[in-house]
Amino acid sequence: MFNMLFSINNATVRFLTNTLFNNLTFKINKGEHWALIGESGSGKSALLQTIAGRFNITGGTTNYYFQDDVPNLQVAENGQNLHSKLISLVEPKHHFRNLSNTTDFYYQQRYNSSDSEDALTVNDYLLSVKSIHRPGTQWTLDKTLTLLNLHALRDKQLIKLSNGETKRLMLAAALLKNPLLLLLDNPLTGLDVKTRQEFTGIIDQITASGISIIIATSVHEIPEAITHVAVLKNGKIIHESTRDAFNPELFTINTSDNIDHQELTALLNINKNPVVFNQIVTMDKVHIQYGDKIILDDINWQIKIGDRWALLGPNGAGKSTLLSLINGDNPQAYANNIILFDKKRGTGESIWDIKKKIGFVSPELHQYFPTDNSCLQVIESGYYDTLGLFRPSNKERADIALRWMKALEIDRYARTLLKNIPASAQRLCLLARALIKNPALLIFDEPCQGMDDHQQLHFKNLVDTICSLSNVTLIYVTHYQHEIPNSVDKVLRLDKGKMVN
Template structure:
């Protein structure tokens, strides 16, 4: 019989005033690695945080058998070692600080040349990681950076990393701690096609090294080395089975979708007079460079009102930098020939003039909102293009925000703090924030990250309906072909800062 590493026995788990699990039982044996699957809000992330010791267990018990075994073989000379130090949790969001370790990054920091230097490099960050024991660690610096293809990024400030590159860095940092138990929360989101293909090999190498892996993931993205699958629903494990027994097709969610066209048309308010433009975006030979690193090279791109574009390319290809030039987040726009909404950058328009015409969502945007803002306040802040609501709420605007929440099926979170809802619901709140002012241009940078199958389908249908009912212009970024709405008809593909496809 397999010896257990960890066992949860009839536990009641609470966080703040919420009971997350009641009567929870789950056991992980040596030699087994698990995938956790389920709809958004089913409890996957909560289970990982429970195992990591982040939540209060008020009934039942969690026994960390691996810790007792570890102490038996290695000792605990200083008495300060706890099971927490033998567990590494890789979350969807990072917790990076500036060089003085006194404050978080701000959203536009990576694009400002002086402030972007106020961050560790990848190499410095990884060298700051301390394993429990310094000697004979399998996951040393060279092996870890090699496996996760970080060698070419070592001199790069962590604030300048793309979303996918950041994911790889966070996994590398976890491995350098030499954990017994590695917990991964949606590790594949944000990774490009090639890195997702490599991920199967990466997980296989990690498990072969003796680390036990428990990961929350899509039922369609379970690595080969995973042995068992737990299906969660409404805060309970409803079924456990081997990976060979698990069939993703049996897990398919109901794609029946009802979009209230009349309500959506009312929200879009087509009778409101709109300014007409010749060009939404016009770029001529755009060149962006940081230090010796060329990020964008000779970019020529025109976007006409009503066009719907897919912006594609691998992690680090320059997509986020390109979008930052359009969204008025990057001061290097002034040194280039860029026209936005028929006005050349640097001819008197303010960044707020530009932002007022754009609804924007990115994978990391939710990290920069005040922790005391409710979801309704975050969405209402979209009227003012501020990262949070810093003025009294207006009833008419709040009512509209709630209507958009209903359209995205997240109205139950209206009065809940953004930080306390599932990651998928956070992303949907920011999508509502982007839509609320009916902008001329929508920029959706990986908008389906972390959404379950039904949420993805519903959002795609909503976007296609909006495009059908209005003349909105769209730029849509995704690493998954199936996430791109049918209304998208044009493609710009980047690789290493160059356009390789424009049609």
């Protein structure tokens, strides 16, 4: 046991009424760093949550040997276990609170200047992290800011961070705890190409400081510092090996795909909008600024009906702000020369007039979307552009929602609450919600985050099929070139708020 860090033996793991694992056995020795791989819903995130002590464990034994390595460690005031103070878990979603610490942030808050002031800055948030002083390398604020390239963001409010910037901040906060065990749940999602390329060096520095890592990731993105690999399937660990002995070709996910063109054609003809627009989007010298910070500068962009655009650029380039001007979420649209669906902003149209013509999904929408509706209700809410279904379900529309779920291969979750399904399936529900009303414009902002290879391919093929069967207009945002649908033939690149070639 001297070299062992953690072990769980023949345990049953439950969350609410669901049994997540039966006879779970998993052991980690000091100096080992593990990658967890497997298809969506295989149990990777659940295993991380189990190790972090988030779920109810019955039967078997669970041992955290590393807490003996830190002398004089005290139990926290809330009575949490000693080991939890030495574990940091970086989840796909953040749990930021506002300055009054009474309510969570809400979806559109970042674009409303008065409301967005009710948020900590990056610097204040990191200073609030409670660290453990233990033998070995200490992660100081300056060291952490430097490693994760956050110095320039110190005075930025949390709510105004991009998705990728938020990911870096969450990792920084986890390091500042000075944990002995760092759990990372798909940390590369949302990160731009440059940061992903730097990630191996980041992991190398973390492991060199004496921190052990367990990372849930894609088989294609296993960091070099990883020493061991565990493969999960249907809530079971089906394979364990050293990194050197691991053969990824034996565990590639089935990427065969089949699209029901006849059913998709029928779905696309439901509630088909007969109105044809000359200009979907026209932006003329658009400028967005918050205080002294320029977010967008001199943006000129024209999107015609049937155009299929990729919107590309690094984290913090201004992509989400640009989309918020189109989707009706940003009030600064009124101060700019912007035409949406043949109408200039500020000439009498409401936000709801705009939203009913758009199907939209983004990491921010996923972050803030309420999760207490069933998946079928979530998708039906797309008819009303509300964050959840706040009216009695309409049987005809619910039936259509179920057909879209079948098209996206998630119909088994129809009656399950959104919060109780895998994150990748949650995203697919929100994508079905965007598609259900057959809008004139689809805006997909990093839609494939967290999806496995088959899900990504199926969604990409679905988008291409929709584009071949209809005249829908598309804006597609991603940091992965292979995710871009084949139907996309136009590109707008942003960097530091400016259009670049």
